[in-house]
Amino acid sequence: MRITIATPSLEEPTGNGRTALRWRDQLADLGHHVEVRRSDDEVSPKTELLVAIHALKSAVPAMRFKENTPDRPLFVLLSGTDLYRDVRAEVVAREVLDRADRLITLHPLAARSLSPALRFKARWIPQSCARPSTLPERPRDRFRVIVVSNLRDVKDPLRTLEALAHLHSSSTIEVHHYGVPIDHDLAERAALATNEEQRYRYFGARDHDAILQAIGGSHLLSLTSLMEGGANVVSEAIVVGTPVVSSRIEGSLGLLGEDYPATFPIGDDRALAELLGRCEENRSFWEQLREWVSRRSATFEPEAERRAWRELLEEWSP
Template identity: 35%
Template sequence: MAHERSIVIVTPALADANNGNWQTASRWARMLAPRYRTRIVQHWPDGGASERDDAMIALHAVRSLASINTWAGIRGEHGLAVVMTGTDLYGLDGMDPLSKEALSLAQHVVVLQELGKERLPPSARAKARVIFQSATKRPTLTKPHSRLRAVMVGHLRDVKSPETLFDAALQLRAERDIFIDHIGEALDPSLGARARATAKGAPNYRWLGGLPHEEVRRRIQRAHLLVHTSRAEGGAHVVHEAIRSGTPVLASDVEGNIGMLGPDYFGYFHHGSAAQLALMLIACRDELHRTQSGALMKRLREQCHERSPLFDPAREKAAVLKLAADLLGSP
């Protein structure tokens, strides 16, 4: 019967963080709630209700490791799923040893894009599955041809490589019909200072700071392009939100982006190459003005349209419910 079983979702980030981990935890809790008692916590156990939990889904192997270890010490691997994030999979020196410890304790492992499994040790691949995250589909808006507007979304921190966008904006400062909006809080104050300096040196660049999620989605929907410069990603929300809004993506050629957009996607630039990103933005602007014979944006829109069904909420919900059933040993 519904709600007789309890599933706890452990995430290092709660609502005030307004980041990908929280968005995933919140969405999965809503998907599970009609069938199971579900709650979201930062640490487990978290009080009297903990003894009634039948399964745990832990987001972020390293930062949730204490909760994972506690569960495994009491329950063993049964009922334990570990969701691998970008920093779990793609550290500066490869996978964090603590990630491997979490993997060894889990009954099931989840990665959020197609190439994630390839980073796992062989012992973990057999128990791993891909669950693409989802977003509601929004109408593709008609956008002006007189100017190009690009948007980048992500808190300012090293892993997001915002310097690539800063440098590209400065290279494009004389291009008065290319506009770049940058959304995200300065988690690294030095990067906030770089953003302010870029805005002074490049009149086409605006740093908007952190914004509510709904406003972020509207800005993505209104933009011609989403720019995504990250060094490492587990499966970025903003990429599939752009795809589901009919907004094509220019992305760094890192595994987490390729696993979302596909190996043959035309919109990759080399990670860290501001010059290549700037040239792609110019090519897209020229396509709008019909001064270039190429059709880069047209092809990107087509490719994103082809990938869009992967990020449908019904598909994600079915996958999350299947994970829950497997954890609980129910059909």
């Protein structure tokens, strides 16, 4: 099958770009001819299946594809902003969901946020990660917390930095932050904090392999987003065996489990600080979290993602 993936971004450090390139390889492994294009590019008339990443940002190619070739399938990946903001606020996003033949979600609870008329279209495809053959050792004299978050308001990316002010003075916690400096004001704050707060360092963007090594060499991943469709960094942390603390959002609970014991209320840096301190000071609690993510790691292996794609394509009868 000739498949085109339309994505708002092809840059590797962005979630959309990484997803598009990973899916290209997965679908090619299944024997399909796959082309990746930006959402503002023309879709080839030879395309037999269009996979649109992000309902709102890929609305133009998605709607044009269904207008020109109504009998050919359209699959739409729902981002966090699609699910939890744009579908409610943007008419065009709702129109894309109505026209789509399948709605791809990145966590298994996402269908709850869709209207009953759309839920039958939803299919979860786990975001996979190949475990590196080697990982660095975690530091012995410090408790390293990693933040992998682009600097955008919806990510609430400096919440972990703000939590440092509430830690006990004897804490050895240090925060290493990686992410694209999208928002200028947030980037300035991160740079200033790197100079003034000895426990925080912002590294900017890094390639995927470097990020995986950094996650594997950390004691904890902190995810503080206001909303997520299912953050790839959570599955990456699970695969490399690094426990996660997360804001209590559906996108994380879907990946970690609804009863995962290390979540905190959105935007609550005091609650986050308390959770970070507990992970640092209570070895048995940290081990509990590590064992928890270890039990879920098989869900995010590359073969699991390929299998989900194979099953989705097999069920579709154009």
